[in-house]
Amino acid sequence: MLTIVQLLTLVIFILTYILIIDERIHRAVAAMAGAAVVVFLGIVPWESMLEHVDFGTIFLLMGMMIIINVARHSGLFEYIAIITAKRANGSPIMVLILFSLVTAITSAFLDNVTTVLLLTPMLLYITKMMDLNPVPFLLAEIMSSNIGGAGTLIGDPPNIMIASSAGLTFNEFLTIMGPIAIVDTIIVLVMFVLIYGKSMKVTPDEREVIARTINGLDERAAIQDMKLFKKSVIVILFVVLLFFVHSNIGAILHPLIPFVDAAMTLEPAEVALIGAAIILIWSRIQPDEIFEKVEWTSLFFFAGLFIIVGALVEVGIIAMISEYMISTVSTTQDAMFLIAWFSAFASAIVDNIPLTAALIPLIHDMSASMDIYPLWWALSLGACMGGNGTAIAASANVVVLGVSEREGVKITFFDFLKLGIPVLIITVGVGLVMLYAMFGFL
Amino acid sequence: MGYYSGLIKRKFKDVVGTRYETVQQEYHEFLPTEEELLPREIKKILFPLDISVQGVTDELCDLLGTFEADVSLMYITDAKIYAIIQDALSPQAGEDFRIKKEEYGTSLMDRIETCLEPRGARVHRRMFLGDKIEDVVRATNDYDMIVIPKTYGSHDPASGEVSAISMVLAQSVRLPTVVY
Structure with a gap:
């Protein structure tokens, strides 16, 4: 039986999440308002409020936002988009495959929202030139972004949150989620080729015209600042390299610089902030110009969410759900199964960020009775791949659909659902089997 | 919605x-925009002229001839100057000014027509008192292309520099533009 405080907390939590889903008021405002209420009512005491906010997630997001915003100034993304289009040699199916691969790879290392925001206008432009229905291309871009983002620690906000809270490293993500992302990307691309391949066939003459038109685009014209372009590429590569070694940076540096502790590690957030500092110093762009483009609303949204979920922890609701789950599932495999599928389908409705925020403390709470290490991967799999389920399941979906609607291309909720749900089921199913195999459950 | x-x-x-x-x-x-990518059919070409324009080159006539379009030569005498001369001197002085300018206009248009018609263009003529910018910009709605002589409206045509009026026209019109 719930106490009045528990009931009240649950009501505030549900109301806040409804506001976030509906978004009639800005989701950051909804999250902050919910957080304000739980703090005002003393459910989350002021002293412990900051303990609930995961600054690892917030600083990692902030650092990456700064890097991306500087890189954007250079025209890097537009350059990548034109080069990709040219490589297709006028074949529409190759445009779909190459754009999907580029989106998946870029989303794995950079922010999904920025990636799709910058690639979608180019994709729409090229489909217009090819005189083809842009919908399959856009759907492929969304799915690739969500699947590619699942492959690394920094690829998707749920992974950032999970890694920060569970202390997982970039290389752990790469070795466990990376192969799943690769296999799922291939499967989804094969699905697209089978479903839409026929409708994308063009005659050799048409193909030549398309190739000629696309080859007429000048990728160098996209580069707004060549010096900044080179600096951005170097800093992004350096940051990615630093992510690869962040968990054993001390062991690498110690033989070269003896006073560096061999046991020293860098948090992912530190890596992002180091990258941000380097690019700000090196690019010489006025920092206020970049800082004002940091998505503060997203950061406050995350902070608000952490506090609201913290309220559920404070009043014991998370412990109650955890106890119930432990009594329902007897083995780690069962728990993985439950978490992966629940998070996948719930993400499709709620949006994977607030869902992950709510499930992280639940998994922490289960640590007393089972090995929760495999559960983090089940959560990552479900939350990231669940983003493909519906049009509102992930931010990348909303961005692509929003851009296409502004450009006069409509993708209905059911158009998305028809493909999104099968993709969700296949990618989570395949991913779960791979996780079972990796953890020796098969 | x-x-x-x-x-x-x-x-x-x-x-x-x-x-x-x-x-x-x-x-x-x-x-490039979708419009810019489409091959544009040029059927009607506007060609503003005035006292500062001295003629056309064969190369320009060759270019305009390739469109096999209707070319409208529009010779404009500045209405404001005409009015000032009428007010300051006499109505007759204003008329003399207009007749003198239009005599030049007629001979200029004769030369241009001689150059264009053998190359397949169909030449039409208009001659009036008006504003050298506003009347041209207004007229562009009915045309597919505009040819702007670089000395059009110039106070010093002998310098060969692009006149301020030609610059304004080139920046104001939303048509494919040839400045020669």
Whole structure:
């Protein structure tokens, strides 16, 4: 039986999440308002409020936002988009495959929202030139972004949150989620080729015209600042390299610089902030110009969410759900199964960020009775791949659909659902089997 | 607007903010527009003239001839100067000014017509008192292309520099433009 405080907390939590889903008021405002209420009512005491906010997630997001915003100034993304289009040699199916691969790879290392925001206008432009229905291309871009983002620690906000809270490293993500992302990307691309391949066939003459038109685009014209372009590429590569070694940076540096502790590690957030500092110093762009483009609303949204979920922890609701789950599932495999599928389908409705925020403390709470290490991967799999389920399941979906609607291309909720749900089921199913195999459950 | 469409719009606005407008503008700067990509059929060409224009080159006539279009030669005498002369001197002085300018206009248009018609262009003529910028810009709505002589409206045609009026016209009209 719930106490009045528990009931009240649950009501505030549900109301806040409804506001976030509906978004009639800005989701950051909804999250902050919910957080304000739980703090005002003393459910989350002021002293412990900051303990609930995961600054690892917030600083990692902030650092990456700064890097991306500087890189954007250079025209890097537009350059990548034109080069990709040219490589297709006028074949529409190759445009779909190459754009999907580029989106998946870029989303794995950079922010999904920025990636799709910058690639979608180019994709729409090229489909217009090819005189083809842009919908399959856009759907492929969304799915690739969500699947590619699942492959690394920094690829998707749920992974950032999970890694920060569970202390997982970039290389752990790469070795466990990376192969799943690769296999799922291939499967989804094969699905697209089978479903839409026929409708994308063009005659050799048409193909030549398309190739000629696309080859007429000048990728160098996209580069707004060549010096900044080179600096951005170097800093992004350096940051990615630093992510690869962040968990054993001390062991690498110690033989070269003896006073560096061999046991020293860098948090992912530190890596992002180091990258941000380097690019700000090196690019010489006025920092206020970049800082004002940091998505503060997203950061406050995350902070608000952490506090609201913290309220559920404070009043014991998370412990109650955890106890119930432990009594329902007897083995780690069962728990993985439950978490992966629940998070996948719930993400499709709620949006994977607030869902992950709510499930992280639940998994922490289960640590007393089972090995929760495999559960983090089940959560990552479900939350990231669940983003493909519906049009509102992930931010990348909303961005692509929003851009296409502004450009006069409509993708209905059911158009998305028809493909999104099968993709969700296949990618989570395949991913779960791979996780079972990796953890020796098969 | 259905709930779904409204929801996507709200979420898009909240996630992207005003970033999309910037992205659109950046793409606009280096991608040719759909209109620019379409081969444009040129059927009617506007060719403004005045006292400062001295003639046409054979190369220009060759170029205009390739369109096999209707070329409208529009010779304009500045109405304001005409009015000032009438007010300051006499109505007859104003008329003399107009007749003198239009005599030059007729001979100029004769030369241009002689150059264009053998190359397949159909030449039409108009001659009137008016504004050298406003009347041309207004007329462009009915044409597919404009040819602007670089000394059009110039106070010093012998210098060969692009006149201020030609510059204004080239920047104001939304048509394929030839400045010669």
